[in-house]
Each structure stands twice: as C-alpha cells, then as structure tokens.
Amino acid sequence: MTIAAETAPDPRREPFQPSDGRWITLGLGAALLIALGLPLVVALLWSFMDPATGWFAPDILPPSYAMDHWQWAAGNDSIVKALGLSLFIGVCVTVLTGILALPTAYALAKLPFRMKRAVELFVLAPLIVPGIIVAIGIGTIFFRLDLVFTIPGVILVQTVGTLPFMVRVLAATIEAIPNDLINAARTLGAGPLMVARHLLIPLAWPGFIAGGLLTFVASFEEFEKTFIIGSPFVQTLPVILWTYLGGRVMIFPTAAVVTFILLAPMLVIFFLAERVLRDDVMASGMGKL
Amino acid sequence: MSTIEINDVAKTFGDVTAVAPLDLKVGDGEFLTLLGPSGCGKTTLMRMIAGITLPDRGSIKIAGRDVAALPPERRNVGLVFQSYALFPHMTVGANVGFGLKMRRVSKAETTERVRAALALVDLEPLAARFPRELSGGQQQRVALARAIVIEPDVLLLDEPLSNLDAKLREHLREDLRVLQQRLRVTAIYVTHDQAEAMALADRIIVMRAGKVVEEGAPVALYRAPRTRFAAEFLGQTNVIEITTSGTLPWGDAVRAPAGAVVSIRPEDVILRPDEQGAGRVLGLSFQGATVEYRVDLGGTEVRARDTGTGAPILPEGTTVAVRLNAEPHRLSDAPVRRLVSVP
Amino acid sequence: MIRRLPHGLVATLLVLPAGGYLALFFGLPLVLALLGSFGIYTRGDDGGFTLRHYADLFGTQAYRDGLMFSSYLAIVPTVVSLAISLPLAVALGQTFPGRRLFNALYKVPLVVPGIVAAFIVMTLFDRGGMAARVLAPFGLDLPKLVRDDWAIGVVIATAWKAVPFMTLIIGGSLGSIPKDVLSAARTLGAGPWAVFLRIKLPLALPGITAAFLLTFIGGMGSFAVPNLLGPVYPLPLSVHMYVNAFERNNWGLVAAMGTVLSLISVAVLLLYYRATRSLRSAYGGEHR
Numbered sequence A: 001m002t003i004a005a006e007t008a009p010d011p012r013r014e015p016f017q018p019s020d021g022r023w024i025t026l027g028l029g030a031a032l033l034i035a036l037g038l039p040l041v042v043a044l045l046w047s048f049m050d051p052a053t054g055w056f057a058p059d060i061l062p063p064s065y066a067m068d069h070w071q072w073a074a075g076n077d078s079i080v081k082a083l084g085l086s087l088f089i090g091v092c093v094t095v096l097t098g099i100l101a102l103p104t105a106y107a108l109a110k111l112p113f114r115m116k117r118a119v120e121l122f123v124l125a126p127l128i129v130p131g132i133i134v135a136i137g138i139g140t141i142f143f144r145l146d147l148v149f150t151i152p153g154v155i156l157v158q159t160v161g162t163l164p165f166m167v168r169v170l171a172a173t174i175e176a177i178p179n180d181l182i183n184a185a186r187t188l189g190a191g192p193l194m195v196a197r198h199l200l201i202p203l204a205w206p207g208f209i210a211g212g213l214l215t216f217v218a219s220f221e222e223f224e225k226t227f228i229i230g231s232p233f234v235q236t237l238p239v240i241l242w243t244y245l246g247g248r249v250m251i252f253p254t255a256a257v258v259t260f261i262l263l264a265p266m267l268v269i270f271f272l273a274e275r276v277l278r279d280d281v282m283a284s285g286m287g288k289l
Numbered sequence B: 001m002s003t004i005e006i007n008d009v010a011k012t013f014g015d016v017t018a019v020a021p022l023d024l025k026v027g028d029g030e031f032l033t034l035l036g037p038s039g040c041g042k043t044t045l046m047r048m049i050a051g052i053t054l055p056d057r058g059s060i061k062i063a064g065r066d067v068a069a070l071p072p073e074r075r076n077v078g079l080v081f082q083s084y085a086l087f088p089h090m091t092v093g094a095n096v097g098f099g100l101k102m103r104r105v106s107k108a109e110t111t112e113r114v115r116a117a118l119a120l121v122d123l124e125p126l127a128a129r130f131p132r133e134l135s136g137g138q139q140q141r142v143a144l145a146r147a148i149v150i151e152p153d154v155l156l157l158d159e160p161l162s163n164l165d166a167k168l169r170e171h172l173r174e175d176l177r178v179l180q181q182r183l184r185v186t187a188i189y190v191t192h193d194q195a196e197a198m199a200l201a202d203r204i205i206v207m208r209a210g211k212v213v214e215e216g217a218p219v220a221l222y223r224a225p226r227t228r229f230a231a232e233f234l235g236q237t238n239v240i241e242i243t244t245s246g247t248l249p250w251g252d253a254v255r256a257p258a259g260a261v262v263s264i265r266p267e268d269v270i271l272r273p274d275e276q277g278a279g280r281v282l283g284l285s286f287q288g289a290t291v292e293y294r295v296d297l298g299g300t301e302v303r304a305r306d307t308g309t310g311a312p313i314l315p316e317g318t319t320v321a322v323r324l325n326a327e328p329h330r331l332s333d334a335p336v337r338r339l340v341s342v343p
Numbered sequence C: 001m002i003r004r005l006p007h008g009l010v011a012t013l014l015v016l017p018a019g020g021y022l023a024l025f026f027g028l029p030l031v032l033a034l035l036g037s038f039g040i041y042t043r044g045d046d047g048g049f050t051l052r053h054y055a056d057l058f059g060t061q062a063y064r065d066g067l068m069f070s071s072y073l074a075i076v077p078t079v080v081s082l083a084i085s086l087p088l089a090v091a092l093g094q095t096f097p098g099r100r101l102f103n104a105l106y107k108v109p110l111v112v113p114g115i116v117a118a119f120i121v122m123t124l125f126d127r128g129g130m131a132a133r134v135l136a137p138f139g140l141d142l143p144k145l146v147r148d149d150w151a152i153g154v155v156i157a158t159a160w161k162a163v164p165f166m167t168l169i170i171g172g173s174l175g176s177i178p179k180d181v182l183s184a185a186r187t188l189g190a191g192p193w194a195v196f197l198r199i200k201l202p203l204a205l206p207g208i209t210a211a212f213l214l215t216f217i218g219g220m221g222s223f224a225v226p227n228l229l230g231p232v233y234p235l236p237l238s239v240h241m242y243v244n245a246f247e248r249n250n251w252g253l254v255a256a257m258g259t260v261l262s263l264i265s266v267a268v269l270l271l272y273y274r275a276t277r278s279l280r281s282a283y284g285g286e287h288r
Helices: A018-047 A068-075 A077-110 A116-128 A131-145 A151-175 A179-187 A192-203 A205-220 A224-230 A237-246 A252-276 A279-286 B042-050 B092-102 B107-120 B136-148 B166-183 B194-200 B218-223 B228-233 C007-037 C052-059 C061-092 C099-105 C114-125 C130-138 C152-175 C179-187 C192-220 C224-229 C237-246 C251-282
Strands: B004-013 B016-026 B031-035 B057-062 B077-080 B154-158 B186-191 B203-208 B211-216 B238-241 B261-264 B269-273 B279-286 B290-297 B300-307 B319-324 B329-331
Touching: A018 A252, A018 C061, A018 C099, A018 C114, A068 A077, A068 A252, A077 A116, A077 A151, A077 A205, A077 A237, A077 A252, A077 C007, A116 A151, A116 C007, A116 C192, A116 C251, A131 A151, A131 A224, A131 C007, A131 C237, A131 C251, A151 A205, A151 A224, A151 C007, A179 A192, A192 A205, A205 A252, A224 A237, A237 A252, A237 C114, A237 C224, A252 C114, B004 B042, B016 B042, B016 B211, B031 B042, B031 B166, B031 B194, B042 B057, B042 B077, B042 B154, B042 B186, B077 B136, B077 C179, B092 B107, B092 B136, B107 B136, B136 B166, B166 B194, B186 B194, B194 B218, B203 B218, B203 B228, B211 B218, B211 B228, B228 B238, B228 B261, B228 B329, B238 B300, B269 B290, B269 B300, B279 B319, B290 B319, C007 C251, C052 C061, C052 C251, C061 C099, C061 C152, C061 C192, C061 C237, C061 C251, C114 C130, C114 C152, C114 C224, C152 C192, C152 C224, C179 C192, C192 C251, C224 C237, C237 C251
Parallel strands: B031 B186, B031 B203, B077 B154, B154 B186
Antiparallel strands: B004 B016, B004 B057, B203 B211, B238 B261, B261 B329, B269 B319, B279 B290, B290 B300
16 A cells, blocks of 8 residues: 655655645745736836837737837936935945944843843834834924935935844844853953954844845835935935826836836845845744734 | 554655664554664654654554554544643643544543543643743653543654753653553653663664664663664673684683674673783773773773672772673674564 | 943943934934924924814814724735735645745745835726736726725735735744644644644734734835825825925924824734733743
8 A cells, every 4th residue: 555755855844635735836826927927027018118009908918019118218317326326325224224233133132131121112113103204203303404305314214214124133143143152252262342253243144134135125115214305306216116106197118117127126136135045034033023 | 452563664855764664563552662873763753653754655553543544633642742842822731631622522521631631740730830831841741641631542752851851851751651551551662862761661672774773672682682783772882803713802711603793791791809810900980889990801992890889999900800790692793684573 | 351341331332323323313203293293392383282283183074084094004905915924824834846936936025115016006907907908808897996995906005015024924933833833733633724723823923913013004104005096085194294294384283193193003012912912921922
C-alpha cells in the first residue's frame, strides 16, 4: 500500500493533502493576475497610447501605439527633476532616520529604564495620529521657521513619519542579539563604541536593511506630508502625479508614464529587498503595538 | 490491544536519509525507548507514528488500525514534546481538557477526567494557572497530563526531560515510569541520554544515521552488546582489538582470535596496588560515588572504575595489578542490518 | 579605567535623538494644535480660550457629514481588507507550488503610492474604464464605482494597498506560533478548522489587531485617494482641513478638526489596549 509522499522537503511545515496545494496555487495565481497583473498591463497600455487616435470605450486595446508620451516625459524638465528630487530626499530621509533611530532603538532594546513603556508609546505615536494632521500641524511651525516650501522642510517632516517604523524594526533586531554576546565582548575589553562597531552594527544589519528599505520606500512614495509642506515649490514624483490626476482634465497617458517612472525604482528596490529581507524581521517591527 | 506495527517505513528529506527502511513491532503496554545521537532519525520515526510527518513508504498500524490515511487528529496518540508545547493562552485546566473537548466529551466528564489527570501528576491546585506561571518541571507534567487524559492508544514522548535540570530529570523519570505502568499504556520514548533509556525502558532500540543498530532489553544490551556502536554509546567501555590470538595486550588470556574486537566495562577492571603489577595509573577523576582511572596496560590505555567510600584513591604513577571481573565481551563486525524485532 | 555614567543619564542621552526629534516635530505641533483648537496661540485668533471652533465644526452639516465619512473610510476598507488578509495569511502558511514566488509578488502594492492605486482604480473602474469595456460585450453594466456615494472606488483602492500590509503582519504573527504547539493541538484531535479557531486565531490576535489598528488610522486620515475617487459630497474631514488651512486660513477650525480626528484614533487605540490586555497578560504578550 502506498502512502502519498510530502511534496515539500521542509519537515516543519504542517502536512496536508498535497493535492490541495494545487488549488491554492490556482486561486492565488488568478487573484494575483487580476489584482496586480491586469492593472499594470492596463497602465502600460495607457502610456503607449497614440495621441492621434486616443483610446476610448469600447476598445479594449488601444487602436495604435506610440512612444509620444514617453518621449515627452523624458524631455520634460519637471518630471526629470522630480525623479531626482524624490531619490535625493529618499536617501536623506533614510540616513537621517537611521541616525536618529539607532541610539533610541538600542536603549529600548537593551537598557532597563523607568520610562521605557512611555517612550515606546511616544515613538509609536506618529502612527496613531493621521498623517495629514501631523503635516498641517508641523506646517504652522515650519511657517514660522521659514521651512515651508523647502527641501529640508520636506525631509524633516517625512522623518517624523518614518521614525516609528525604523525604531521598531531596529529595536526588534537588537533585542534578538543575546545579551551574553555583549557581555562576552565587554569582558574581553571592548568599550561601548567597539561593541557598537564590532557587534551591534554587524549583527543588526538585517534590521538596518529592512528598516532602511522600508524608510526609503515610504519616503519615495510619500504624498500627503510632502504635498502640504512642499508644494508647489518642492515637487516629488507623487506630487507631480497628483497634478496630472487631480486637475480639471485627467491626463491618463501622462499619468501612466509618471506612474511607471515612480514604480521602476520601487520595484527594483523591492526585488532586491526580497532577496535580502526576512519577513519575520519586517513583521516583527510592525506586529506589536 | 494497543500494539504498533511498522512495516518498511522510510523517510528522506531531499537527499538526506532521515530514516532508512525499517520494521518494528511494539507490544501492548511496552515501554520502548528509541536511543541514539542527534540526527539518528528517532524523532522523525516518532513523528511518523504520530502522523505529523508522512513516511515515503511503508505502513504503520496502531492498535490494529492502518493509520496511513489518518491525519494526526484521528490517530489517538498522546504526544509529549521536548518544548512542552502548552497552549499559552489557555489555563492548565483548559490545556489538559483540550483533547477531551475535541472528542466532544461532556463538560461534566471533562472536568472530572482533567481533575483526575492533574491529580496523577500532582498538579491539581494549579488548574487555573497559565503555563507562563509554572516552572519547567510543572509545565512538563501538564504536558504529560494533557497527553494521558485522552487515553491514547500509544504515548509518544520526544525527549520530554531534556530541558530540565539533572535532579528534576531523575525525579520525573521515576514518576513517568510509575505512571506508565499504572496506566498500562504503550509508550515510545525518544532520547539521546543512555542512562535515561536504560532506567526507563522495557526494550531499547539503538539508532544511528537513520538505521537501527541494535535492540534489546537494557540489561542484555548493556552487558552483552553485539555492536561496537551500542557498546560505546551505552555507558562507557574499553574497546580492545586483539592482535595476538587468545591474548590481551597486557598478557592476560582471553577467548578471542586475532582480529576480534572485545569490550571490557571499566567497572569490571579491578585495580590493586602491586609493585610487580603490569599497569601504571596515568590519571584519575574523583566523581563522588565512583573513582575513574586511566591505566596504562602493556601500551594500551584502559579505563577502570571503582565504587564505594572504601575505594582507595590510587595516585598517578602507582603501579597496579589488574584483574578482570568479567569475561571480555566479543563485539561483532557484522554490518548494520534491517531488524525484524519482536518483543 | 572607564568612567561610568549614571544609568538613567545614559538612557536619556540615547533616547534623545529620536525622542527629542519627535517631541519637537510631532509633540509640539500636536500641543499647538490642541491649544489652537481652543483658540490659543493660533494665527487669526486674538481672543483667549474659546469653544467656537468646535461649535463651528459640530454645528456645520458639511463638517459633521465629513466626520462620519472619515469614520466610514476608516472602518469599511479595514474590515474588507481584514476579510481578505486573514485567509490569505493562513493560505500563505501552507505549502503549495509557487509559494515563494507568490510570497514575493503579493507585497508589490506595499511599494506603490496611494495615488497610483487611485489611478489604477480610475483606469479600471471608472465610467468607460477597462472593467466596463470588458463587460460590455456581455451586456453587463457596472455600477458607478468612482465618485459614487458609497465610495466603493476608495474602498477598493485602499484595500488594494492594505491587504498586503495586513497579510504581512498577520502572517508574521501566525508564523511565530511554535510548530510544536500546532502539532500538539492536532495530536489531541483538533482538525484544521479547530486548530485555526482555537489556536492560531487567539495566538495571532496581537498581530491581527495591530494590523487592523494601523489600517484603521490610515483610513481615518486619508486625503489623496478620497479626493481623487470619492464622492463630491460628503468630503472627508481631512479634505476640509486642507481647504480651511490653505484656502480660508481658518487655522482654529483646522486645529479643531485635527484634534477630533486624533482623539478618535487615540480612543480606538485605548480600546485596543483594553481589549487585548487580558490576552497579553495571559501569555505575556509575546510567545516564543
């Protein structure tokens, strides 16, 4: 009598009838195709619409294709500038957030101190208050400091939103470093800075990468705070996209092109991150409040 | 009759053979121990009996039923984990009663059976506590109660005591044995601790790298092992290769031809200080109840062990005469083979 | 010899960078907003303490409806997303061919900005959008999904982004349940459904509620997507905030709106802590 063998070599996953697996693949695959594949294909088609013929109902495919919108975008100053600005701000925000978050994450992870819970909650607070309120609130202060409509202003306001995640992810990663390792290093003569350099940073690296990628992505696609503080002088890609979509006339093809310009670096980072990141690191940072 | 019959069962993970094809029969009420080093396949075998892992081939019968098609929840096995695996969000009482709840036992009967099970492991007053509040030993006893309350066909214990400290381990070990005999439930116990295996089992199966090396009752297995692996794995032994037929390296006679391998237990090597002795003490280790010696005998290093408070401490360098208290036991060279073992 | 600083001082110094930053750029604006809602320290307000901004807020039909609508946008997409994410997270825990690939792909919406999600809904679900065109040959008519009264387009766009987020967090929670605990439940007689209801769900609850909370709050303050896809009336309170801030300069009213939205979020958070307190004390809030 034969017994159905497990299809996967992983002994730790719960076994169930292997035939069920195929149904899940089918269902999820279809869902993914419809929810993800379809929209992206449609957007792609819009970007190649020939302005001469347009693309109206009931056509399911554009009658003809042209590179016009892509060419226009490549030559368009404000779009190219916006891309550069988005990247620049993203990097700045990531670096700033990382520097600010590390010491605090360490304290939360390893040091016992009285106000710990309060600090934890406070660091999480920016997530509890809707972003637009934070933005408008900061706006009034920045107005007095002459930081509105400036790039540093946008960097500062975005950091408020990215700090909570970075601190959480870093704290979770540092917490996972066994105290004994740090103790061992100290008995061997390492002072705090050496411990940080040789132990903390190398061992917390996954947290850095996870947090850094999360932060960069959050900054790159951030709209509300940037819009409130920066617009109309500081235009990142999302802000530019908004002007194409929220205006009187919606220009789909242009919006489609800008969308892909927005998405391209994001998807590159995303697939890079998938190889490097571990789900549990990301989830652990956000899964507990 | 809760016997277990395993026929031609094997399991590989990728290109690693976790369990090579084996047959096994366990008798009703028997306490069987699967003994072996890490990675020998004992846990995999147990998990196949439980249904958590599916074998690549072969059949498993529990209490006469072929369980191949049955998921774990229908096999009526009680599994006690090394990590206890208590449900953290339920009280002790709810944990123990879980299996009964799944079997739709009435509330009244559940309460009574849970109480009885907790009384068996001496934890009745703790029924309302949460696992987090209990010590390791207490948690393990809850895990045990949870497994036995469902009156399983077989009790499977996966190194249940290895997370506990030594004294507690010994204590719980005895309790476990008493409990098993009282309940007369068939038990399969997985461990890498040979002392534990010998103390608990009716029969020991020694495994290594997925294969069964040897099996037998503890006394027979210890005193008359067939294989070198079993001889060295259970307790300590001196493994001596015979170069000259009929003679041990230090001259004494032995009933073995050249090329044979014999095993002499350290406790069977008796030392006596003697100026004309053939041996010289190389080193010693005082371990309380026993003193262990390393002795140079005709170029071979032999371990000896002496017990009792009256045992003299022979310092390094002492010349000693050696007498063997038992006949050196011959080990077979036979390669490992499939065993059809019947209790 | 290393001079040892007092412990509390070290902790304070370490917390200072992020803590101080947030105190300055987050705490302070909130305090100012709170004060401003009562007429103190606001531009354009020269009286002292006043309640007129709140009177304004709750007295105006448009704003009351806006508050209701914001709450609607907080609850409905979140519930819809949860209904999809929970089974999805469970499914991802199983073994099936292509699992790794799917595990990577489902997270794509996480890196897609909300505006793009709105754009996608526009191209697909608006009048004359792709969905309508595909269904037309079959004689099927799509109801109004963009700029409709039930804000279905907004719900779709929000859920599209929220589902991967929730699935990630809930999946993480489910994944951190020790395998032995699940095996124990099965050997005790629990079938897959019982294991889910009695073991997985309770133990994954911290992650589920955290995901719910974060998505809820996001919905409460959402601005761009409702603006693009939502009905003309009512507008969510966040849009009213924007209009009153940058077009009418009515900062006191803006502060009042912001404070009300924040208070609702905080109230939900406190409810969350209350509700999960018994769970968290029962098993220490974390399981290994």
